[in-house]
Amino acid sequence: MSSDHSEPEHTGGEGEVGPGLRASLEAILLVADEPVPVVVLAQVLERPRNEVAAELADLAGEYVNEGRGFDLREVAGGWRFYTREDCAPLVERFVSDGQEVRLTQAALETLAVVAYRQPVSRVRVSAVRGVNCDSVMRTLVLRGLVEEAGTDKETSAILYRTTTYFLERLGLASLEDLPELAPFLPADIEDIEDENARA
Amino acid sequence: MSSDHSEPEHTGGEGEVGPGLRASLEAILLVADEPVPVVVLAQVLERPRNEVAAELADLAGEYVNEGRGFDLREVAGGWRFYTREDCAPLVERFVSDGQEVRLTQAALETLAVVAYRQPVSRVRVSAVRGVNCDSVMRTLVLRGLVEEAGTDKETSAILYRTTTYFLERLGLASLEDLPELAPFLPADIEDIEDENARA
Amino acid sequence: MTVSVDDFPDGTGALPDAAVAAGPGARETAGFEVHLDVFEGPFDLLLALIAKHKLDITEVALSQVTDEFIAYLSERSDDWDLDQVSYFLVVAATLLDLKAARLLPSGEVEDEEDLALLEARDLLFARLLQYRAYKEVAATFAARMAAAARRFPRRVPLEPRFAELLPEVLLGLGPAEFARVAALALAPRPLPKVSTEHIHAPEINLKEHARLIAARLAQAGRASFRQLTAGAAGGYEIVATFLALLELYREGSVSFDQIAPLSDLFVTWTGNGDTSSVNRLTESDDE
Numbered sequence: 287m288s289s290d291h292s293e294p295e296h297t298g299g300e301g302e303v304g305p306g307l308r309a310s311l312e313a314i315l316l317v318a319d320e321p322v323p324v325v326v327l328a329q330v331l332e333r334p335r336n337e338v339a340a341e342l343a344d345l346a347g348e349y350v351n352e353g354r355g356f357d358l359r360e361v362a363g364g365w366r367f368y369t370r371e372d373c374a375p376l377v378e379r380f381v382s383d384g385q386e387v388r389l390t391q392a393a394l395e396t397l398a399v400v401a402y403r404q405p406v407s408r409v410r411v412s413a414v415r416g417v418n419c420d421s422v423m424r425t426l427v428l429r430g431l432v433e434e435a436g437t438d439k440e441t442s443a444i445l446y447r448t449t450t451y452f453l454e455r456l457g458l459a460s461l462e463d464l465p466e467l468a469p470f471l472p473a474d475i476e477d478i479e480d481e482n483a484r485a
Numbered sequence: 486m487s488s489d490h491s492e493p494e495h496t497g498g499e500g501e502v503g504p505g506l507r508a509s510l511e512a513i514l515l516v517a518d519e520p521v522p523v524v525v526l527a528q529v530l531e532r533p534r535n536e537v538a539a540e541l542a543d544l545a546g547e548y549v550n551e552g553r554g555f556d557l558r559e560v561a562g563g564w565r566f567y568t569r570e571d572c573a574p575l576v577e578r579f580v581s582d583g584q585e586v587r588l589t590q591a592a593l594e595t596l597a598v599v600a601y602r603q604p605v606s607r608v609r610v611s612a613v614r615g616v617n618c619d620s621v622m623r624t625l626v627l628r629g630l631v632e633e634a635g636t637d638k639e640t641s642a643i644l645y646r647t648t649t650y651f652l653e654r655l656g657l658a659s660l661e662d663l664p665e666l667a668p669f670l671p672a673d674i675e676d677i678e679d680e681n682a683r684a
Numbered sequence: 685m686t687v688s689v690d691d692f693p694d695g696t697g698a699l700p701d702a703a704v705a706a707g708p709g710a711r712e713t714a715g716f717e718v719h720l721d722v723f724e725g726p727f728d729l730l731l732a733l734i735a736k737h738k739l740d741i742t743e744v745a746l747s748q749v750t751d752e753f754i755a756y757l758s759e760r761s762d763d764w765d766l767d768q769v770s771y772f773l774v775v776a777a778t779l780l781d782l783k784a785a786r787l788l789p790s791g792e793v794e795d796e797e798d799l800a801l802l803e804a805r806d807l808l809f810a811r812l813l814q815y816r817a818y819k820e821v822a823a824t825f826a827a828r829m830a831a832a833a834r835r836f837p838r839r840v841p842l843e844p845r846f847a848e849l850l851p852e853v854l855l856g857l858g859p860a861e862f863a864r865v866a867a868l869a870l871a872p873r874p875l876p877k878v879s880t881e882h883i884h885a886p887e888i889n890l891k892e893h894a895r896l897i898a899a900r901l902a903q904a905g906r907a908s909f910r911q912l913t914a915g916a917a918g919g920y921e922i923v924a925t926f927l928a929l930l931e932l933y934r935e936g937s938v939s940f941d942q943i944a945p946l947s948d949l950f951v952t953w954t955g956n957g958d959t960s961s962v963n964r965l966t967e968s969d970d971e
């Protein structure tokens with residue numbers, strides 16, 4: 287997609303052709319959960335690498351000049367948003383002041399499936415639960431309850447397992463101490479529904 | 486604690502008193518993984534709530550005016566960074582997570598009844614919809630849109646309510662922002678439902 | 685008198701409420717129009733008119749509406765909209781109840797039973813309206829979700845220097861409860877089933893019912909509709925029988941004959957169809 291021909295799918299009627307390079311970079315980096323290499327950004331945006339690199343450097347400088355609370359830094363071969371250094375004490379206070387986080391039912395179920403089926407891919411967990419679990423899995427990783435455990439040899443999907451922190455939170459010494467499932471498995475599906483209703 | 490005395494934990498030695506309110510808000514919201522209520526921000530920053538709220542609104546307006554790729558929005562009771570709407574096609578290309586699955590008509594209707602009648606039992610929701618909603622309700626719980634909220638004192642049926650994630654999915658600041666139910670709904674509908682629920 | 689959409693200049697002006705009521709439902713039933721003596725237009729508008737007392741339910745030939753709906757679906761045998769079908773079934777069953785209540789003498793209330801019937805009728809009205817209100821708002825939910833999905837929230841792991849400061853996660857349950865959650869999550873889920881359980885009738889499985897009817901006919905060779913529906917548990921089962929027969933007819937598995945209008949309708953098994961579309965009738969949207 288080159289930016290110089292008109293693109294009918296964009297709505298802006300004032301000669302706009304969608305978000306500019308700068309806004310596009312900001313949007314992508316906002317959701318990136320690890321440093322993004324220039325080459326990846328150039329691919330997604332279909333722009334030359336040097337143009338993207340120059341724009342990133344410009345943006346980073348702009349944030350510093352404007353005294354923003356975040357800046358863009360190139361770390362480990364990629365670009366990422368970081369909090370500004372002198373905001374660190376406030377950020378620390380914010381992070382440590384947070385209240386204990388209670389997991390949602392959806393997160394708890396996903397965690398349970400991972401615990402008893404590990405190592406397991408997101409696709410399999412989603413299949414077991416019948417709903418997409420990508421965002422819940424991400425939360426569990428963020429909370430340190432679940433971590434990546436290599437990739438599946440056949441599908442090369444990322445596998446997940448529970449962490450030692452998970453065991454701590456459940457008060458268990460090791461995974462072997464997880465209770466057997468058998469006594470909790472209902473005889474048939476009707477019973478499951480009933481238990482759901484009672485639970 | 487008032488904000489006019491000097492705060493020793495700030496590092497800047499050149500007569501600076503640390504980052505301003507604006508930069509502090511940006512830094513904190515950058516690390517937040519869920520909407521942050523104004524009251525929490527006010528606490529961490531030790532500033533009056535209305536001052537924080539005004540600054541957030543200013544900041545949000547500024548991002549829009551500058552045509553940034555992100556903006557600040559108040560959703561589900563708090564503030565959070567979001568990508569700008571017209572960057573969606575690019576961000577979708579970049580984000581690897583599966584897209585949120587569209588809900589079926591049955592699920593949407595059940596969700597609507599729960600949203601307006603919460604906390605509410607499955608029997609009552611079924612009565613409104615005229616069809617059994619057990620499996621749909623389970624799907625909504627699995628998707629994290631609905632959660633259990635105790636039991637009815639009289640019937641001891643499980644009650645359900647919508648979650649914060651529901652507000653996020655709808656882009657609502659709070660339940661009060663739910664659209665009005667159709668005005669032609671008869672006034673005595675509550676009684677009808679009660680009769681249904683008891684039947 | 686025939687009411688039709690064309691009678692209202694822009695389809696909305698003359699009947700704002702009805703038009704509003706027709707709005708969201710029209711999303712699924714957009715294509716389905718009924719052509720009756722008393723009304724021609726979208727199915728949803730028909731409902732709105734009945735709800736607003738602009739049209740008398742007793743004048744609406746529900747069997748004809750059902751006929752048209754089956755024909756409408758048959759034209760689209762490749763892209764069934766199951767939501768639309770279940771919506772139609774729910775509404776049709778409600779209308780049937782409503783009509784039954786209406787057809788009973790209601791001039792004088794003689795005993796408790798009559799009174800109960802009258803109340804039931806009002807209840808049905810209110811329920812229909814209420815259901816439509818939620819249906820309407822459900823459509824705005826879908827729109828809002830679609831709009832909100834175009835914005836992505838920031839949700840990334842903390843910079844390592846802050847990560848260890850995170851507060852504890854509260855699991856809020858012990859190992860045994862955790863195992864119970866796992867057992868429930870890992871147990872095979874019940875197969876999705878079509879939500880045919882109308883509030884007034886015990887649940888009826890359309891597929892099973894269609895097979896049952898086919899089996900009965902195959903054995904008996906010929907039976908009247910009256911015989912086939914004798915002992916039906918409720919209006920809903922009669923509707924199910926009717927739907928099953930129409931589907932069998934479409935496949936060429938049965939033929940109909942009727943000596944005179946309003947006399948018994950006889951069904952004869954011709955048995956040369958396959959039952960694949962009866963099977964299709966019954967797949968579920970209940971997920």
